[in-house]
Structure formats: structure tokens, C-alpha cells
Amino acid sequence: MGLDIDTLAPALAAADFKSLEPLLLDLEKYLTLRTYIGGYDLSPDDKKVWTALRNNKVAIGLVRKGSFANVTRWFNHIEAAHPDVKDEAAGGRKPKNNKGGANYNIGLPNADKGVVTRFPPEPSGYMHIGHTKAALLNDYFANEAFDGKLIVRFDDTNPSKEKQEYEDAIIEDTKRLGIKIDHITHTSDYFKEIYEAAEKLIKLGHAYADDTDPEVQKEDRKNRLPSKCRDRPAEESLAMLKEMRDGTDLGRKHCIRARIAHDSSNGSMRDPIIYRFPNWQGKEPAPHHRTGWDWNIYPTYDFACPVVDSLEGVTHALRTTEYADRNEQYHWFLNALDIRRVNLWEFSRINFIRTFLSKRKLTKVVESGKVRGWDDPRMPTVRGILRRGLTVAALREFMLKQGPSRNVVNMDWNSLWATNKRLLDPVVPRFMAVDKENAVLAAITGGPEAPYTEERPKHAKNPDVGTKLVRFSSRILLDQVDVATFAPNEEITLMSWGNAIVKDINKDASGPIKDIGLQLNLEGDFKKTEKKVNWLAENEGKLVEAELWDFDYLITKDSLDKDDDLEDFLNPVTETMTLALCDANLADLKEGDFLQLERKGYFRVDKAKGDGPEGRMVMFKVPAGGSKQM
Template identity: 55%
Template sequence: MPPKLEQAFTFRLFENSSDTLPLGPNKGGALRFVYPFNSGFLKGSGIDAKMVNGGSDLFTLDPATGMGYTNVRVSFKSVDAQTGKSDGVFVMTYQGVVKVDEKLQLALSGSPEAKTTSSEDHYCVANVAFEVSEERHKWMEQTLFVGHGHAYVPGDGSAAAEYEAFEPLDLKKLQQPIGELDNHLTLRSYIVGHEVSEADLDVWKALRGNRVAFGYIKGGALVNLWRWFNFIAETEDPTIEQSNKPTKEAADEGASYDIGLQGTENGVVTRFPPEPSGYLHIGHAKAALLNDYFAHKKYNGKMILRFDDTNPSKEKEEFQDAIVEDCKLLGVKPDQVTYTSDYFQDLYDRSVQMIKDGHAYADDTPQEQMRDEREKRIESSHRNAPVEDSLAHFEEMKKGTKEGVKWAIRAKIDMSSNNGAMRDPVIYRCNPEPHHRTGSTWKIYPTYDFACPVVDSVEGITHALRTTEYNDRDPQYQWFIKVLNLRGVYNWNFSRMNFIRTLLSKRKLTKLVDAGIVWGWDDPRMATVRGIRRRGMTIPALQEFILKQGPSKNINTMDWTTFWATNKKYIDPVAGRYTAVVKADYVKCIVTGAPEAPQTEEKDLHAKNAELGKKKVVYSKNVLLDQVDAQSFAEDEEITLMNWGNAIVRKKQYSPNPSNVAGTDQQTVTSLELELHLQGDVKKTSKKITWLSEDQELVPITLYDFDYLITKDKPDPEDKLEDILNHDTETKVEAVADCNVAALKEDDIVQFDRKGFFRIDRAFKHGESVVAFQIPTGKKM
């Protein structure tokens, strides 16, 4: 029986068995299929949604046990009950287990004898999660639901998977399903299968994130669940506790990399295929590092860096060189660098053969019309044109004639498919613009969707690892492999890396650069590899953070706090400590009891790391303080001058006019008199103050801080860039720093006491100030 929880919603997904795509067995002999969905709905309290853009189930069947494992991803568009208008789009994913028996097979067959089944017939259980776009649906994203399903047969020849999803709310309601899970794990090490899977990770995270459930499990009464929970925690706990760990250890201590890749016994070859049309961003960094990890560290295989240079209008050699440098910077060492353009002749020959075999055709339908027809599943008027006509048009395209540029070549797959990627995608376009490598040799270029499976197979790629946005294109990928009779390649998709208020669209990043909104691709506000590195992210921290995320398929939008907190672990132990005072309205102080003549002492650059060396600290009676500190003092108050000792405020003078320099309406402090009290207890003062002696070569410095480039946490695809741009993203403060700062070099990372960590962007030159960028530490961004 379904657990007695509060029902949240019901969803139903209709499938067409005739559209089923077999993917072949995995290494354990289990059979794999892609079941497309052609329609569906989700209804519950306060929500009514219909399926859009198709969806599919990557279903694995173990013939030995009769157990099936679902892996579903579907998009929905919700409708406001009052207005009837769309009020948001969300994505639902679920993974589950089901007993595949005769009742289920009959129900899904479309047979007249088929009948609706019940969840008790099959032990059909799934965990259900969401990614949402609207705040009103946020509760769905923050809850992991338990789904109990069955086969629904309406009697019209169709069949659907129907689930009731339940939301655990309190201990009393949690005890039954948790008890069932404990019983399920009595003779099992994992929830499904014989190794850690997405089901283990998702359930563990849901239980760990539920305070009530976690407390109940920690009681130890459910011995099987407690055993399993501790085992997963030892390898999957994302908490970061130590710094300076090698990359492999970072991965081992974070997310699971035991994802069950098929066919690894014969060797693993992965590829990272960026388009040379921009600089690598953090999303590319994840793809590069994961492909490198699986190839070189997990399986001791091979990785290829392949430039997908199939669009001469966007590509530049500058970007190509930058990508090579960025990969080197990330520690990604490809065994081979190749180019899709190396295979232009082969790709052309194969496309000609596809036309001759009836698998492709020429089409001059305008782009917008083609998009509309594909959405409405309307066949092109040229779809069944004679082969000779398509070959003739392809020849005109190859020559780059006025007539040729009007045409494109489309794969002839299935215009009635529920999967939009299967509705006759374009595989070749005409573009007379010279290519940065091949010049004017070619005037036709293959699309990524066509070139990728072909070149993957030809180059010996065994596993094509890419982000989940390609889920719907995996059947298309395998279709090309099949019709071209190519060596097989396994697909594995992982979630893309999303951050709040961050643009990762190369098109939009290019627009920011071209419009002069940012300084360039390495602007510290950009989420490019060079941008975040210029902001102060260290490469070991970046590697650790990305590998901790692992190859999970779960999609979420992260805050930047953990990202920068990871970096702080690396920089805090090795950043020398320096002092800077804000130049605007700084306060000159006379310190009685200080040396009449300036005295210089050598102090450790870092109190906890003597290996960093020494710095010069100048002591004298003439010192400078920040205005904001001086504003806070009361006469006769005892304060602590950092790295010196205690002092008592004896006299405080103001300007005659109020000022807001310190963010208040108080008068500006113009001078102070302090009396040293070195015998005072520094532990008893509440104010620890930074200061600078005037009697040294003070170094001018500009301190920068940055904000997000956009104002919206999760931009929608239809958002116009100009509508969500943040027009106030840069803050700079002129300051003076201690004499030691003159010796700092570009890229040095330091801490200015009480001001934060900074990366030196421009070193000191006489006549030019130092430029330093503040590094977020996880407390703010």
C-alpha cells in the first residue's frame, strides 16, 4: 500500500510503444530502452500542468531478476486556474524501480485485453524531484517526493505511467516509508542494483536534508537503514573539511563516480568538444574536468580535445588558442587535439550517402517556418522529393551559389515523433564565409548534431559524456550511428553547472563583451575560467569544487557561497597579511609613547605560516587610521592597535561641517591623539584597529569589489539581456598600503587586515597605483 503521507499531486505520462528505441545491453547484460512520452499532465493542490516538448524514460531491464529501473525527464507548463494562462515551466525527473511482470507488459502493450494495474502489483516506487522557474513553485524544488506508480489503461489503445506523489511532513508520517526502506535494505547494500546509483544519492540527500528523518535514523533503531546511510555518507558527504587535497582525493571524498559506465572493460576514450567561438566558462570547465577524470583517473584511458569548428561565422583562432591554454590551466591534459574540420570530406561523403539511401533530403523552407512546422509536426514539401533533386541542391550548396545558400540538408527521421530532436533536424548548412582553418575550400558545414556522433565513432570515442540538456538528442545521436552503420558509442549525461545571477550562454557573454559592458572575456565579473581566476579563484579550489559535484544528473542552481568558501580554504593559509587605509578622509593621529624616530621591525607575513617570510612594520608617532574607525571611538576608550598593542583615545577633533563619508551623519574626524598603553590586555578591548605609520613609503592602491552582472537569480530564456542587466557592478576605493605592497607581483593573493582577501591585478609601478580585486569568501558575493 502507498505510505500514509499527504498526497501532493498525481501525474500521468502517455507513451507509444511503437516509438521505443532499443539501446542494447549494458556491461551486466541488462537491456536498455528509450520510451518517449507523447503527452501527459500533472495535477495537485494549487497546480495544473501539461507536458511540453516531449520527454522520455531511459529504462533498464534486468532479465535475471525481472526488475526494471526508470530514469525519466519531462517538461511541464503550468496553467493559472483563474486566467487559464501559462504561469511557469518546470522540469520533473524521477528514478525508480518496478517489477516487470505479465500484468505490466500487457497493460503497456496496447492490447484490447489490457487493464489498469495497481502499484502493489509491481512494487513501482520512485523518487520525484523538480527544477522550477517560478517562485510560486519553489516548494516543489525544495522537496523530494515519494511516488507510487502503476500502468493506467484508458481503453482507447493507449497506456500511461501514472503516479501518486506523496510529501513526507512529520515523523509519524515518515515512520512507515522509512520502515519499508529499512526492510528493503535487509539483504541489500544498495537501493537498486549492485553499486551506488542515482537512487542511493537522491534518497540519501533527501533523508539527510530532512531534520526529522535524519534524527530518527540516527537513533539506530533501523539497523539496515543506518548501515546503508553511514556507508553512503562515507563516500558521498559533500562537506569539505580539508584543503590542499589532490584532485582525485577531492573526487573520492565527494560525489560518487561509480555511475556504472557500460563497456569500460575494453578501455575508455572520452572527448571534450568545445566550439572555438568564445572563452571557456565554468560550465565548460566541469565538462573538461569530468571527461579528463573518467579517462585518466578513473579508467586509465584516453581523452581527446576536439574543436567543433563547424561555424566559420563565429570562430576565431584566438578562441582556439585560449581554450588550449585554459585546459592547460585547469590541469586537463588531452592525449590528442583534433578538429571536426579534419573530417569535412568524410562527413560530406556520408551525408551524400544518406541522401542516396533516403535518410536525408534538401530543403529550402525558411528558418522560422521550418521551426514552426517542426513544432506542429508538419512535413516539409521537399521531404519526399527525388534523390536526384536533393543531390543537385547539395551540389549548389557546396559551390556556395546564390541558389545554394537558400538550401539546407535535413535528416529524414520521424516528423511525428514526440521527441522534437527527431523531427528531421538540419545536418548541413551553406555558409560561403571563409573558415579559419580550411579557408575557402568548403562552403558547406555540418551541424553539431550530425558531426558529433560521426566523428565520435571515427575517432574511437567510447563514451560521449555531456550535459543533461542533450537528453532528448541522445536518441537522435544513436539514430545517426545506426543508419550510418557506425561503431557504437555510449551516451552519459551529467547536470550542467548553474549559478544564481550568472550568465553561461556564450551568445549572451559575447554580447556583453562586444557591447563593452565588461572589460573582456577575462573580466572578473564574467563566469569564464579566466574571469573567475582573475577574480581570485585558485585552480586547485576550482578542481575540487567541480569534482565534488560529480557526474550526477540532478539539476540545481547553486549559490556562489560554497564555491568561494572552497577557495578560501586554499588561500587563507598562504595569503600574506598586509595593511591598507582608505585614502578618503583618513585620520592623522599622534601617538604619545611611540618612538620619536621611526623604528622598523620584521614580523611574520602570516602569524600561522612562518614559511611565507617576513614583512617590515614601521612604528612611529605619526599614524593613519580609517575614518570609519575614528568615528567609532569615544574619548578615554581603550583600543588595540593591531601588531602593536593597546592605546587610549585622549583627544578627538572634528571638522565644523557634517559629512557622510563614514556612512553616518556624524562630523568628520580630522585628528586624534592616542596614548600607548602597551601593558593593557588586548583580550579586553572590543576594537582591534588597523593602522599605518606615515613615516614609510606608502603605496597607492585601488581596491575593487564587484557585484553580479544580472539582477535575476534564474533568468528565463525569453528574458532580454538589457532588462536584467545590473548597471552598478563595480566599486572601487582609493587607499594607501604599507611599504611591503610595493614588492607584490601580479596574481599574488594577499589579505589586507580587516578588509578581506585580494588578488593583485596590477603590480606597483612608480606613477601608477597597485590594482587589487577583492576575492569573495563565501560570506558574500
């Protein structure tokens, strides 16, 4: 089904009550299982239709009332995740001041002259949830709040930790998040220009070569003492810089330091290092993954960043508050080199309880086999959390609601998964399943003489999700945990069928219940029963066997301190698996599909039927924002 937006939008804007219903019905059907009208992110079509609805008083009333569930879900999501749309509809151009408590009116200076932002990950690990806030905020200001550009620039100045594998994964994950990338660059693209900038600083008397012992140098900086090399003539320092570049024994004893203010109250201004040899930490030297052996020395991030920001035309550099003390240093480099200025804005990092985001620690759990890889659903990496069942739409909405505030936040996963559930609930199909290992056979008196099937909606409140075939039989399977609570002559409800009365319970003295007898009572009132249970008609060879996986946090402590040993806080059990027999309709599901198993929760298909171990389906339980989380 397609939509002619150029016809629909003006029609919605002008429609009265009578003519609105068929238009909204078309839009309602189209938005089934869709987060956006025009793809996987906000499009001009979404803006046109959203604005048309908002400006029609009758239409907005129906939307707010929830008369069309999918339209309401879509409308509210656009409003929450993309605040600029509302301001554009009102004739403005600036970001919305308040979005779910997030202040976007940060007064980006000179934004009217153009906005170019950058997301500068280091290719030393996979992209994790902590990175997503920076990536999405930079994308928001470049591509939504303003008609600008976003540069993804790899900070590849530490070859001992970096790999092409990580770089490729970061690009893939950034695109997976729906982020529009205008240019992909590397700090290594500018190694020549950065080196020339260091030469310029030395010639101007703003930098010098230093061969002070690193530990002495560290103590001198701490005590605000000048280096013995601080007044070294520029000619000597330039000669040492060349020795460093050539990788000579003499050169390897040196680093290059900016000559700023050794006694400054700001530690970042105490003659910071701007060029150094890589710290191999006991490893054999290796070539840079892009430039090979062309360079023996590399610029520090604090020096390279302002230089490359200026060269690439970045207008607004958004970065986390951990860099706030280094803003003075950043501007000093731009002024000392007399190059194009860049505006800075800091926002807080986002942390989650019982989650560590250190790349060193994440690498450790991968390499030790604690998890099965960077995309393991227990990992806080982008591909891990998406595989676990988080939707891109939910992640984007959640992160943008945090806004570019400077307040440090330590989030509970509850909030994020609750956002995810709100988006999933109206559109995912419902099915039934029982625990295979402990299934109880129930013989139904008054049940059908022969099995039969009926077509039923996959979602009771949203018929547009489609239909499924439900099999009815006089022999059904129930969950042991449910049957164990039954009392003789108790009336229960078989979900999506009707009531039944418990007659016979066949149980060993100390073992589980083997089978029971039920008397079908379709005239019974389901409102009066305490127990509503899921069930499956016995259907040899047709039921889908599946592994249902659930996961826990990797660590037992809410927040690891700097000196904590990761091994001391690793959770000994982080995953559980249950074998289940599932509705035969699940055979049609594909990897990545979402569903709800009645009374068991939401799941994401990780492996379709036939693709898992012994041909089983594999599904991961999606947290719903309750008390038990990842």
C-alpha cells in the same frame, strides 16, 4: 627545497611516532604555498605520499588532528578533489562512489577496454565557468579515474560566429585549468568524411534534399507532417547536395534532412537537418577561419558529432542533459551509417545566480563597453574569474564535488568562494592598509622616540609563509571609519602592537576627524578591548599606494528568463575603487600574488607597484563566501 619522494614515501609508510615528526616537518615546509607536490595538478608523487600517510595509522592520526596545517590542507584537498586516489590506495581501480555527495559510480560501460573522452567547445566565445564542469569531468574520467585520453575538439561548423582568437583562448584556458590534453582536433578536419557520410545516407534512402520554405518546414515538424520532398529519389537528392556544395542559386534553396520518423513523439527524430548553408543573420558571408572558402555548406552539430566521435575513437561521450532527447538521434546516425558505436552519459549543466552564460549576451556586454574585455573580473569567463581571485585548485575541487549527476543545479557563488577561501587562508601573507583619502593621523604618547622596525611573521599561524618588517613610530595612520567610533578614554587595540587609550579627538563640527591623540598602554589586555584596529606607521615615500577594487554582479535578477531583455536587468553600478596606503612590504609582491589586508579581506594583485595608473598597485578583492558576492 626539494623532496626525494622515492625515499620519503616508504619512510612515511613505515615510520613510528618518533621518526614521523621530522618527515612531516619537511613535508610541511615544502607544501607552504603549494597545492600539489608535483606541479599544478595531481602527480604520481602526490599519490605516493598520500597513500603512504593514509596507510600509516599514526601518521593519519596526526594529519586528521591538524598537527601539521599544510600537510592536512594538502591531504584533505587530494582526498576531496581526486577521489580515485583513495580507491587506488585501497587496491581498487574504479572511481570513488561518493565524493562530497557526488556519485561517481556511473557505470561507464566497457571502461575496462579503454576510455577516450572529448571536450567539444565551439570557438564562438571565451571559455566560461559553465564550460569548466564539462572540461573537468571529461579530464577526470580520462586522466584520473581511468588511464585514458582526452580530446579537445573544436566544433567549428558555424563560421559566422567563430574566430581563431576564441580557439586560441580556449586552449590556453583549458591548460590553465590543469587539464591534460592528449589531442587537439577540429570538426573541420573531417569535413570530407562527414560529407561522404551524408552521401551514404542519401544512397541508403536515409536522407533527402528539401527545398521547403523554412517556416513551413518548422510548422510541418511541429505538426508531425512529412515534407513534400521526403520521397525524393536518391539521385535527385545527391544532385542537389552537389549543387549545395557548389553554392549555386538552386543549391542555396535546399538543405539536407535525415529521413528518420516525421511523426515521432521525439522532436529530434522528425527528419532533422544535417547539412545547411550558414545563417549569416544579415552579415556578409565570410570564409571559415580554417578552411577558407573550400566549403559552402556545413554539417549540423547533431550530425557531425556522432560521426566524428566514431572516427576519432571516442569511447564515452559525456554531455549535458539538454542533449538527452537527442540521444536517440545520435545512436540512429551511428546505426544507419553502420560505424563504430559510442557510449553516452549525460550530466547536468551548472548555473550560478545573477549570472548569464549566453555567449551572445556576454559578447554584447564586451562590445558595448559594459565591461573592459573577456578577462574583466566581473565576467564569468575562466580568465575573468581567475583574475578576480579564484584559484584553479578551488575551481577543480568545487566542480568535481558536483559530480556527473543529472540533477539540474543553480548554484550560489557563496559555495565556490568559500572553497577558495579555505585554500587561501592557511597560506596567504597578512599585511595592513588604511584608506588614503580619509586617513587619520594619530600621535602616540609613550611611543618610540625614533621609528624602528621589527621582523614579524607574515602569517601568525603559519611561520613558513615567511617574515616581514613592521615599522613602529609615535605617529601612525588609522582608518576614518574606525576613529569615528572611538570615545574619549576608550581603550583600543592596535593590531600586532598592543593597547592604547584614546585621549584627544580633533574634529570639525561637521567634517571628518583630522587627528587624534593616543596613550600607549602595552600592559593592557587585548582580550578586554572591543575594537582591534589596523594601522600604519607614518613613513613618507615608503608606503605603497594601491587601488583596491571590489565588484558586484552584472545583473540584478537571480536568473534571466528566455524572453528577458538583458538591458532591463543590467546592474548600474558593478565596481567600486578605494585608494589605500599599504604596508611597505607590498612593494615586493608580483602580479598574481594573493594576500590578506587585515580587516579588509583577501586580495589578488592585478598590477604590481609601478605598473598601475600613476605607478599605483592595483588589487582586486577576492570574495570570501560571505553575504556580499560578485
